[in-house]
Amino acid sequence: MTLRFIVLICAATCALAVSDHSYEDNRCKCVCPSPAAVLNDTAAADRSPFMKSANVPPNKCNCESVILPRVADQIKGREQEFCPRCECKYENRNTTIIKVVVIIVIWVIMLLVVYMGFLICLDPLINKRAKASYQEHTNEDDESTLGGPSQQMGARGNVLNRVTHQQDKWKRQVREQRRNIYDRHTMLN
């Protein structure tokens, strides 16, 4: 089989790439064999030249208008053989979404790691005394028992109290889950 190279022709049409021209959101991607292969020059191992062209509108994304001007000298008038072997595709992407998503993912992971570090290192020191009371509640709280205390607390307590309460409840649940998964091996073993 002939060597197939990918020739990337990129069109800068997106406003996002004003400052940095190399990260545009549109491109015209043409995959062509190397001109040497088309010309039956089996000895030629050199790569086909890679070209860059700006501002290719979608309807101009084809071999005739993108590739041929660049390789005209190599092809020497054999366009009829070369162009049918090229595949040109106009593609879109959105770098803003990628940027936002990756940054959010990094933030979430960092937050979780920090919180995990807090729970492992600092939290046992802060409330040692509260630990004994967790152990008594082995059953899951249902809404009835939760409804009572939290409402009472809302009346007299502040936001901090409620947050601590929620956190304790959550910790109990996690402990229960951990017992199911890691100790008793009743799940997913």
Add this chain to the structure above:
Amino acid sequence: MVDITAGLHQATGGSVTTPTSHGTFQLYEHSTRNSNASTNSYIAQYFSSSAEAHANSVSTSEDMETIDLVSEDTEPLVTIDHVGDAVLFSGMSADDDIPGIGQYDDFHTIDWQRDIARDRMRHRYIVKKRQDSIWDLIKGAHDAWSGWVCVLLVGVCTGIVAGVIDIGASWMTDLKFGICPQAFWLNREQCCWSDTDTTFDTGNCSQWLTWPQVLGGQREGPGAYIISYLFYIVWALIFAALSASLVRMFAPYACGSGIPEIKTILSGFIIRGYLGKWTLIIKVVGLILSVSSGLSLGKEGPMVHIASCLGNILSYLFPKYGRNEAKKREILSAAAAAGVSVAFGAPIGGVLFSLEEVSYYFPLKTLWRSFFCALIAAFILRSINPFGNEHSVLFFVEYNKPWIFFELIPFVGLGIIGCGISNSDPLCDYNRNFTDVNSAIEKAAAGPGVYRAIWLLVLALILKLVMTIFTFGIKVPCGLFIPSLALGAIAGRIVGIGVEQLAYNYPKVWLFSGECSTGDDCITPGLYAMVGAAAVLGGVTRMTVSLVVIMFELTGGVRYIVPLMAAAMASKWVGDALGRQGIYDAHIALNGYPFLDSKDEFQHTSLAADVMQPKRNETLSVITQDSMTVDDVETLLKETEHNGYPVVVSKESQYLVGFVLRRDLNLAIANARRTMEGITGQTVVIFAGSNQPLSPPPCLMLNRILDMAPITVTDQTPMETVVDMFRKLGLRQTLVTHNGRLLGVITKKDVLRHVKQMDNEDPNSVLFN
């Protein structure tokens, strides 16, 4: 009362099947128990709007179809007394009275009939209220479309989350190799997106810096190799360790693929927190981390879990679904379809997967919602366009070569290989990336070393098999689909190369003579890889229809449906011959979940009397309808551990009145002590039948929590029928009577244990209630 029931039948006569309307009257009577005078007006109101009644019965007839089906099939011995409707948790008002009624404890089985009846009550209440004001009309309309809105939201969120996972995982995967310094959020492909130097060979470009380059060295050379190696190892270790510790710290339920549990939950089981917020967050983050660490796992199973979490969380926005476990499972079925839809870019495959593999109760309404949900999710993912091309999955292949009839034989052979592998260990987990396979193949195809490629592929097969077995046991979010697909693709490729060589060396054999005589490459090894992938996945999971649809949606190869079908079928046959269950069912059995498989048949000749509790010489704990005190009831609750108690007229007669759940009883007594005055240990508890509620010491009326329409069977009912009832009606328990007198109880656990016993397995492996 009889007259009214008959009248109701006439009023709703226009509908296809009249649902068991006889319960309606009781229900309205009880929901207005304090003012008996108004009962008539309620009924009058109900009848005054025949159009409403009609609409009502149409909407309920769907739910009741299964019941009708059963009652046709069952033998005359069975007495399905009152189905569903007469359950007395009369919609909104009762729920407000005693908080927690209608919920279930952790690791308990839900009662589908009771929940569906509760929803019907709620629906009737809304329909009735609709006439009162414009606001109620709007609320009624909102209630009617809330199912579709909820499914829409689930689809949108699933698509977004899948996009986040795809983008995050591809970025982190490439982080092991290098970084794009000008825009660190781009992965290698996106970084070189607009670079003109890119070739298929390396994928590197000038903007993308590998780690040795970042540190100032060159791209090539032994030093650079060592640095790359170290960075790769360190990053992979960090990702994997982070994933495992996040799972351990925040949400242990996020480990594993989650499909066995989803399957159990959908069959009517409660695992608190399994579909919660933290599980969702940790599963998403952990999945990104563990996929990018290069572990031998896939993201497809966890995607189903993530979608189900989203379905569960979003269903709380709609009380119709959030507060009703049976209704919630309709949303979860649709969510599972959306999960597969985004994982494979296969919307129809997702719907079929939900239907064939995970769902238990799947009426047509749910089918359409699943379809819609899968559509929306796939659309959103496509719009996000995470891979920068128009495909929403990473491994899109396109084959357009024809296959010849003879090739069906090796395809079937691949099916056999597929399940042979799967049966060596149902818990195993295989791992090899598609990219790895491709690189191995291209190396081989490039040089003369086809044999070297085969040797590499065999090595890869073995390594992946071993690695996957280990990986699947790690407590990180991990799926089995991609490893199985990869394993099958390797095996398929080997077979494909073999057949290709055969056709090349013996082109004159009659099998090949027709198509291959031209000397063109008539056998496509890649096609064999595709079929092999389907075969192994079919052997592991025992899917057939959904698997084929997923495969051709995944690969875009519609013309290969027949080979895929042949391989899937052969794989299923051989798999079923060697071992009984697919991996998910095996997991369920290992964990002891109360999952009553609707695919199995019960073929033994035992009777209900053999299975029921209590056995001989034991007494049945019952509650009398109007003669026990609060102390008596509390003693009973303390001394026994049953989850429900039959209510009888008196201990001597044992005539059945109804059934009351332990949890409801506890809650109701606690609630009464809190809210009512004069409740002491000596207060008489009255469930039903009492005609003198005006005795001087106030009595505790608990008729609201009493299920007046428990399903009963006689003691001579064959177990086949009983098992069928449990499956099709989704029962939690049924009461056994003899000559009209209560004899015992059969719970789902009893049925499961009995099935296990009959199959010569350990009945104690059924762990939960």
